[in-house]
Amino acid sequence: MSESLIKVETRGRVGLLTLNRPKVLNALNNEVIEELAQAVRTFEADDNIGAMVLTGNEKAFAAGADIGAMQSWSYMDVYKADYLGGHWESLRHIRKPIIAAVSGYALGGGCELAMLCDFIIAADNARFGQPEIKLGVIPGYGGTQRLPRAVGKAKAMDLVLTGRMMNAEEAERAGLVSRIVAVDRLLDEAIEAATVIAAMSLPSVMMAKECVNRAFEASLSESLLFERRNFHALFSTQDQKEGMQAFVDKRKPDFKHS
Numbered sequence: 001m002s003e004s005l006i007k008v009e010t011r012g013r014v015g016l017l018t019l020n021r022p023k024v025l026n027a028l029n030n031e032v033i034e035e036l037a038q039a040v041r042t043f044e045a046d047d048n049i050g051a052m053v054l055t056g057n058e059k060a061f062a063a064g065a066d067i068g069a070m071q072s073w074s075y076m077d078v079y080k081a082d083y084l085g086g087h088w089e090s091l092r093h094i095r096k097p098i099i100a101a102v103s104g105y106a107l108g109g110g111c112e113l114a115m116l117c118d119f120i121i122a123a124d125n126a127r128f129g130q131p132e133i134k135l136g137v138i139p140g141y142g143g144t145q146r147l148p149r150a151v152g153k154a155k156a157m158d159l160v161l162t163g164r165m166m167n168a169e170e171a172e173r174a175g176l177v178s179r180i181v182a183v184d185r186l187l188d189e190a191i192e193a194a195t196v197i198a199a200m201s202l203p204s205v206m207m208a209k210e211c212v213n214r215a216f217e218a219s220l221s222e223s224l225l226f227e228r229r230n231f232h233a234l235f236s237t238q239d240q241k242e243g244m245q246a247f248v249d250k251r252k253p254d255f256k257h258s
C-alpha cells in the first residue's frame, strides 16, 4: 500500500497535518492537495478540533507545485481542469485557523500554501520565494496577491520578478512570518500557539479570523461595520457570558464553544 501523502494526527484540540512527499521536497500535486483538503475538512467538521497546524519536514515545507507533473500540460489541460481551483481553492474557505509551521523551503506553491494559512511560524532555516518566473510562468496560487498584501509592493515585486529567495529574518522583518524559532522548536512552538487558540471560544476564534480576512477584501467602513456586527453577535454566546464572568471572578474561563 502506498504511504499517505498527508500525515494526520491530533494533539489535544489541535489537528496536525504533515505534508509527506519528502523525496521531492513536498512538491504539491493534485493528489497531495486533494488529500490535504479532505483532511482539513474532516478537522473543520470535528467539534473536538479548534485549530490546525500544517507543516512539512526540516528541509522543505513545500518546494512548490510539482514541476514534473505540470511540464507537459497544455493551456487547454490547465484551463479545462481549472488547475489550482477545486481542492486547491477550497482551502481558503476553511473557517478554523490554520498555522503554517515552515522549515526549509517554502517556494512557489509552497510559499503560496503557507500564505493561505492564517499565519506563518518560521524555523530559522526557512527560505521563502516565488521562483515561478525562472520556469517561464508566474505564481498561480495567490503569490502575486497575498505576497504584496503581506510584505508590500516593493519586496513582492522584487521576489516575484527576480525569483530570489528570502531567509527567515528577512521574511519576519517584511511581515510575512509572525515568529522565528530554532528549527528543533518549530513544531512545539506551532502546536503551543494552536493549543492557545484552540482553548479560546471557537465562535470568537472563527469570527476573529473572518474579520481579519475582511480587512483584505472590503473597504474600511464595510470592514469596521462587519467587525462591529460580529462583536455584537458574540454577546449571544454562552462563552461571552462565561469569559467575562470568569474575568470578574478571577478564574480561568471554561468555554463550551457555543
Ligand code: CAA
Pocket (backbone or CB within 6 Å): 023, 024, 025, 027, 028, 063, 064, 065, 066, 067, 068, 084, 105, 107, 108, 109, 110, 112, 131, 132, 135, 138, 139, 140, 141, 143
Ligand atoms: N516539483 C517537482 N519536483 C521537485 C520540486 C518541484 N517543485 N522541487 C524539488 N523537486 C525534486 C527535485 O526534482 C529532486 O528530485 P530528484 O531527486 O528525483 O532529482 C528532489 O526534489 C530534490 O531536489 P533538488 O535535488 O533540486 O534539491 P536541492 O537541495 O539541490 O534544491 C531547491 C532545492 C532549490 C528547492 C530546488 O529543488 C528547486 O529549485 N526546486 C523548484 C522550486 C520551484 O521552482 N518552485 C516553483 C514551482 S512552480 C509553482 O509552484 C507554480 C505555482 O504558483 C502554483
